[in-house]
Amino acid sequence: MPQALTIKKIDGKPGQVYYPLQINQIPKPVPGPKELLIRIHAAALNHRDLFIRQALYPGISFTSPLFADGTGSVVEAPSSPSLIGKRVLITPSRGWGSTPDGPEDITRFSVIGGSVLYAGAGQDYVVVPEDEVELAPDHLTSHEAAALPLVGLTAWRALLTKGLNGDAASAAGKNVLITGIGGGVALAALQFGVALGCNVYVTSSSPAKLESAKALGAAGGVSYKEAGWEKQLLAQLPASRPYLDAVVDGAGGDIVSKTVKLVRPGGVISVYGMTMGPKMDWTMQAVMKNIDLRGSTMGSRVEFRDMVAFVREHKIRPVVSRVVKGLDNIEAIDSLFDDMKNGKQFGKLVIEISSPGDEAEAKL
Template structure:
């Protein structure tokens, strides 16, 4: 089979021939039709711990073979893959065996993959393979951040930082759909305008010296929920923007570690700081149901053939994309 391989830290992604994997007991083989990139793939290219390896966490395709213990009736089914491997029984957090699909296990940037049978779900019927491939990791992460960890309700104010990335755009779609008041930040005026086209009530450029004051004025009295993936020095400003009794949920640190926070600002406003990542099988099923019910379509920035995976991942270096970057495989 053809597959994309990361051969070393910082090296370009290469298209190579690899043996086609066969399913073991409890597994299924999926002929992949499309895959999608995540920021995780970019970070792994900068310093992957195990090489050579096939990256990719998001994928969709058709079941072409099954291992022992799996019904052969599943062969031919169009499916999407849950990238949370071995989550475990605790809905609050992943198990010690938890992995994210794609390094150290073989990822989805390939013509075929084998995964546990419980990790494949029916593909949403109204979405193309490319649109479906965009969903798994980012939509699951965003759904958990908003609802399981963030307890978002209709009518509440929510701030999403760094709009344009996959997770933030999924959260914008989902939160807007339930009737939350969504505001966003970005360093790009163009991205702020595009976010408004997708339902954001307002947005500010975080390069502006008064961006915090702008958001306070726009939102009325601050935010019930703030979801952030940057951390760094700007995190202290998010504390200022949170309402009394508000929640700040974070799932990344692209700008570095959290600065020193003044405890008084946290306990006097009775704020909750909540970490989150990925999500459980039940949450993934909920994401698919939500999108099917509301007929939402993921935002696709670009779609490229598998052979151009390195060109695709280079787009993420400058964060120029607005939406997901997808690889067409077959």
């Protein structure tokens, strides 16, 4: 019988509780008109999954399968039989069509997985609307494909839509700082920036991660653990363009005060997360330089389509840190969560659920 991975409710306060993982036997879902039945091949973790287990995320469900990232093959398609056998990416959110400013109706927007509205990819089979998938780029393995959706969409919006004002044509040669390299969003933003021709600089607390980022095309990098790292970064910028055009940040904290002297007048600080805490400083110096501070979360269905097309065109391969096999391999999946809690990963943490082309499994 098909399985699904959820969290189990136990007593505890938000931030102190840690909901255990639970495997469940479930009926095989049946698609209706304009829906697809997808056999999931791989799913990937995001920080929101860790926050869900810590009761630090809104709208938690204890019955909805986890994980917003997933890829699989279409096994049933009542309205579109030509899609049967196609490998697809599942859109990681619902309720945001195309408006560049944000979801058209914020009350209808939700990320999939572990939420009260939409089940995630942590199951053997999932039914989704046929307009909520994109064909997986052929050059990606299933592990890489599962590593793309949420972080790719978040990075695309934070870097291109917000950080570079949606102007890919003039991106080449611009200086971009991406903080906290090693996480999935930061790495996707690095790869997108390099493909656009930007000079991408990164921060990390790990010298090994800085070197790995340079191997992926980063122009330079500094350790944010070192006092005065912003001065070290300034020394690395090209003499012909000794400033940052944009900062893409997922930490918050003191990022404004640290980079305000580096960002050009009218430049952008694009913030997609605040792992340092729910508040950050905004200085008068930033006001005087007319710097734009822009919040950026996930992205629209149109941005997801454009991001996948960009990945396909530029043959970008998402970075996978580690893979474990088996949806019911709770101990191994817990170890992926441990990697995330301890910041050990460089890239995405992936669960292999099935193999593409496994017809015997597809007909269960």
